[in-house]
Amino acid sequence: MDFGLSEEHHMVQRMVRDFAAKEAAPTIQKQDRLGEMAPHVIPRMAELGILGISIPVKYGGQGMDYVSLGLACEELEAVDTSLRVVISVHNGLSCLTLLQWGTEEQKNKFLVPLAKGEKIGCGAFTESGAGSDFAHIQATGKIDGSFYILNGEKMWISLASVADYAVVTVRTNPKASQAYQGLSTFLVDLNSSGISRGDLHGKLGVRAGSTGWIAFQDVRVPVENMIGREGEGFKVTMSSFDSGRYTVAAGATGLIRAALNASGAYADQRKVSGEKISDLQLIQAKIARMSLDYQAARLLYLKAGWMKNKGERNTKETSAAKWYATEASFKAASEAVQIHGAYGFSDEFPVERYLRNSKGAMIYEGSNEIQSLIQADYALERRQDKKLRKECPPYDQDSWT
Amino acid sequence: MKIIVCVKQVPDTAATMAVENGNISWGDAPLIINPWDEFAVEAALNLVADQGGEVTALCLGKEEETEAIKHALAMGADAAVLVSDPALKGSDNVAASKVLAAAITKIGEVDLVLFGQQSVDTDTGLLPVQVARLLKWPSLTLVSKFEEVTPAENSLQVVRSMEEGNQIIKSLMPAVVSVTKDYGEPRYPSFMGIRKASKAEYPVWNLADLGIDLPSSSISWPEVNEPVEQEIVTEIIDGDTAEEKAKILVEKLIAEKVL
Numbered sequence: 001m002d003f004g005l006s007e008e009h010h011m012v013q014r015m016v017r018d019f020a021a022k023e024a025a026p027t028i029q030k031q032d033r034l035g036e037m038a039p040h041v042i043p044r045m046a047e048l049g050i051l052g053i054s055i056p057v058k059y060g061g062q063g064m065d066y067v068s069l070g071l072a073c074e075e076l077e078a079v080d081t082s083l084r085v086v087i088s089v090h091n092g093l094s095c096l097t098l099l100q101w102g103t104e105e106q107k108n109k110f111l112v113p114l115a116k117g118e119k120i121g122c123g124a125f126t127e128s129g130a131g132s133d134f135a136h137i138q139a140t141g142k143i144d145g146s147f148y149i150l151n152g153e154k155m156w157i158s159l160a161s162v163a164d165y166a167v168v169t170v171r172t173n174p175k176a177s178q179a180y181q182g183l184s185t186f187l188v189d190l191n192s193s194g195i196s197r198g199d200l201h202g203k204l205g206v207r208a209g210s211t212g213w214i215a216f217q218d219v220r221v222p223v224e225n226m227i228g229r230e231g232e233g234f235k236v237t238m239s240s241f242d243s244g245r246y247t248v249a250a251g252a253t254g255l256i257r258a259a260l261n262a263s264g265a266y267a268d269q270r271k272v273s274g275e276k277i278s279d280l281q282l283i284q285a286k287i288a289r290m291s292l293d294y295q296a297a298r299l300l301y302l303k304a305g306w307m308k309n310k311g312e313r314n315t316k317e318t319s320a321a322k323w324y325a326t327e328a329s330f331k332a333a334s335e336a337v338q339i340h341g342a343y344g345f346s347d348e349f350p351v352e353r354y355l356r357n358s359k360g361a362m363i364y365e366g367s368n369e370i371q372s373l374i375q376a377d378y379a380l381e382r383r384q385d386k387k388l389r390k391e392c393p394p395y396d397q398d399s400w401t
Numbered sequence: 402m403k404i405i406v407c408v409k410q411v412p413d414t415a416a417t418m419a420v421e422n423g424n425i426s427w428g429d430a431p432l433i434i435n436p437w438d439e440f441a442v443e444a445a446l447n448l449v450a451d452q453g454g455e456v457t458a459l460c461l462g463k464e465e466e467t468e469a470i471k472h473a474l475a476m477g478a479d480a481a482v483l484v485s486d487p488a489l490k491g492s493d494n495v496a497a498s499k500v501l502a503a504a505i506t507k508i509g510e511v512d513l514v515l516f517g518q519q520s521v522d523t524d525t526g527l528l529p530v531q532v533a534r535l536l537k538w539p540s541l542t543l544v545s546k547f548e549e550v551t552p553a554e555n556s557l558q559v560v561r562s563m564e565e566g567n568q569i570i571k572s573l574m575p576a577v578v579s580v581t582k583d584y585g586e587p588r589y590p591s592f593m594g595i596r597k598a599s600k601a602e603y604p605v606w607n608l609a610d611l612g613i614d615l616p617s618s619s620i621s622w623p624e625v626n627e628p629v630e631q632e633i634v635t636e637i638i639d640g641d642t643a644e645e646k647a648k649i650l651v652e653k654l655i656a657e658k659v660l
Contacts, residue, residue: 007467008599011475014433015589022586049592062592401596 003299009071012053012064016072019048020079028080031208032353035201037082038208042162045086046117053087055095056400059107060115063401066308070250070301077251078258081357082209084251088365089158090114092244093123097167098187100243100392101228101236110165110187122163123244124154124188124214125237131156131363132370134169135180135234139216141170146223148172148186150194150216156364160212161199166190167240168216169233176231183233187225194219205356228390235388242318242392244365246304249321252329252361253297259329259336259354260290266340266349277339286335293328300324311394313385316378323371326361333358402454402512402552404445405505406478407532408438408469410462411522420627434469437517439476439587441580444547445515446477446588452552454512455479459504461489461497464605474598475590481603482508488608488615494523496616498531503611505536512552516579518543526579533577541576545583 005013023044031038045051054069055061069091077084098111113119130137139152150170157166169185176182190197199212228236264287267278277283300321307314333354337344344351362368377383412418416430434442445456458473458481470481484504489496505514514536519526526542533540546560548569557576561568562583590598608615638653640646654660 006599007471008595010431011471011590011595011599012592014472015475015592015595019589048589053592063596064592 005067005071008064009067012068013071013075015048016050016075017078019044019050020076020083024076024083025079028208029347029350029353031082032080033207033347035207037162037210041083042086042120043117045083049117050087051090051117051120052095052115054091054395055099055111055115058399059099060112061095061400062115063397065305065395065397065400066246067302067305070246070305073247073250074254074257074298074301076254078254080208080353081206081251081255081360084247084254085158085206085209088244088247088251089122089163090120092247093125093240094121094163094165094167096243096392097123097185097227097236097240100239101185101232101390102187105224106187106227114165119164120159120162121165121167122157122159123240124157124160124166124168125240126154126156126364128153128155132367134237135178135183137169137171137183139168139170140174141172141184141186141221143172143223144220147220148184148223148226150186150188150219150221153213153215155213156200157197157212157214158206158364159210160197160214162210163190166214167227167236168214169237170216172230172233180234181231183237184230185227185233185236186221187227188216188219188221190214192219192221203360205353205358205360207356232389238315239388239392241366242315245322246301246308246314246318248361248365249297249301249304249318249325252322252325252358253294253301255329255354255358256290256294256297256325256332259332259351260287260294262349262351262354263287263290263336263339266343270341283339286339290332290335293324293332297321297325297328308392309395311391313391315385316374319366319371319374322361322365323368323375326358327368330355330358330362402449402452402550403508403510404448404454404456404513404515405459405508405511406438406441406445406456406473406515407501407528408442408458408460408473409435409517409520409522410460410466410469411435411520414521420625423625425625432466432468434472435517435520435522437519437521437580437582438469439472439517440582440584441515441517441578442473442476442478443587444544444578444580444584445513448513448547448550452550454552457482457508459501459508460484461500461504470603471598471601472590474601475594476588477591477594481601483603483605484607484611485605486607486615491618491621492616493618493620494525494528494531495620496618498528498535499613499616500608500611501528502532502535503613504606505532507606507611512555512574513557514538514575514577516577518579518581529577529579536575536577539572539576541570541572542579543581544578545581 049062052061057063114121141148168188172184173182194217197214270277304317304321336351410432412427413430416427456478458478460470461484464485516529544559545562549558555574558571
């Protein structure tokens with residue numbers, strides 16, 4: 001058993017850390033106040049290959065493994081959640097879904113420009129009336145010759161106003177005996193006629209990122225853009241979440257680390273009655289908990305990444321990593337605000353941003369209540385992973401680089 | 402062109418430094434490439450992109466400490482050489498310069514040797530000059546721009562960034578150049594470069610390979626102390642207008658004999 005990261009992993013970590021520290025951290029407070037991402041961030045992530053980090057070179061990516069993807073997410077969210085969200089939806093929900101389920105033609109046509117960062121992708125699954133209850137989404141796709149006609153509205157979509165392509169799941173068979181069996185997934189060009197979209201404002205957190213809605217009105221999508229087969233949309237979407245949740249787990253681990261580091265630095269210099277507050281056991285207990293949670297969350301996501309590298313089904317482990325890390329990041333950020341006292345209540349310090357940002361990850365990519373049910377099902381042996389027609393490919397350095 | 406970039410391993414700049422039992426300690430913080438050296442690697446890569454040739458990263462350090470060399474390779478350096486010998490432990494920069502000069506001579510047919518302007522650990526900035534003196538090559542320190550490089554004529558023209566202003570210098574090659582951060586932001590290692598660097602093999606030379614005896618050191622550090630912690634008093638100046646606040650601030654600075 002080897003818990004160590006490779007030299008390559010350490011170098012990836014350092015490279016993404018340097019990028020985030022130099023090119024995003026200096027302006028993140030301003031961008032969070034403005035409620036928008038700095039315009040250079042996504043193009044720079046594309047230029048540096050971060051957007052296609054864990055996609056094989058032959059499909060336009062950088063050929064790094066799934067652990068590298070997780071490490072990159074941890075580093076990005078240690079600066080701001082909005083940076084990690086870009087990877088979650090572009091790489092996790094979009095690129096990896098195409099890598100797993102796409103045909104060779106779809107990979108060459110769509111995955112290559114996505115992995116190169118020439119196009120930006122997102123995942124459009126959730127609707128205003130169906131998030132956790134995903135099997136009952138309302139958006140529809142009706143066959144019309146060599147096209148499907150899409151109608152409906154997707155809500156809470158990260159990068160809605162930024163993306164070029166979306167992986168979209170709709171109901172193509174309303175008569176299916178089980179609701180989840182009537183769904184199909186498509187790769188949709190968001191510049192198609194009949195699409196309108198926009199950003200939502202007044203969000204609690206991730207203010208420096210785009211979160212929005214995409215409406216489809218008689219949008220014609222070629223049949224060949226279907227990802228997976230007719231009726232496989234639920235499975236395709238759940239596979240997307242296995243990828244997306246992994247990036248969320250790794251990112252939330254970075255947020256715990258940021259809260260821990262900020263708390264330690266503040267507690268070491270803030271004095272009460274001439275004594276550093278870091279010498280007070282009540283403060284130490286909070287910091288110790290953050291440190292413990294950081295270590296546990298990191299082990300959970302790295303194990304999931306290791307399983308992905310080996311091509312092992314990791315729904316259970318990824319869900320556990322996401323559940324644990326996002327709960328712990330919320331607690332860590334809240335305690336970080338507490339340690340900072342009144343200063344923690346102000347955006348002069350980053351910890352209030354950490355707290356606002358941490359809440360969303362407990363809701364999106366499967367709420368933590370859903371993660372809890374998933375874990376219960378595994379624990380009570382009421383759920384067994386059946387082999388998928390197309391599994392997420394294992395990491396193979398020879399064929400990926 | 403054949404360019405050697407001398408790179409050094411230093412503790413992470415984010416590490417907390419402390420003195421433990423008379424020695425400097427940075428805990429378990431990782432070692433990194435000296436950040437100043439990244440500017441030198443960037444300059445070397447750009448020169449080679451323009452003029453052709455190859456960049457070799459040269460490092461003096463422990464055999465197991467590979468971060469600086471691997472970072473330079475991941476940025477795009479073509480080759481690397483590590484000089485490592487247990488006998489060199491505790492050497493000062495006079496000794497280090499003799500070892501580096503011997504290694505540069507052994508590599509041979511070098512047009513330029515680049516350094517970062519200093520290292521963030523010892524901060525002397527002396528090594529480029531010392532190496533140049535030993536090689537009997539021109540020493541061009543604090544260079545922010547390479548204006549003209551003409552390998553066919555063995556000449557180059559550079560801009561030195563000085564406090565007083567810029568100085569334009571024309572020199573013969575081979576030469577030793579230290580590069581400042583005014584040169585421009587160094588590139589990040591690419592993912593492809595990271596993969597290449599992680600697999601890279603490079604020679605490790607000891608003193609015998611260089612054909613030299615252990616150079617003597619002139620400097621030792623008999624005692625290292627942490628600076629005494631200063632008590633800092635913070636005062637927020639109150640006033641109705643910026644002008645009023647500025648006036649009070651100036652009065653206080655004069656009273657404290659700061660101005």
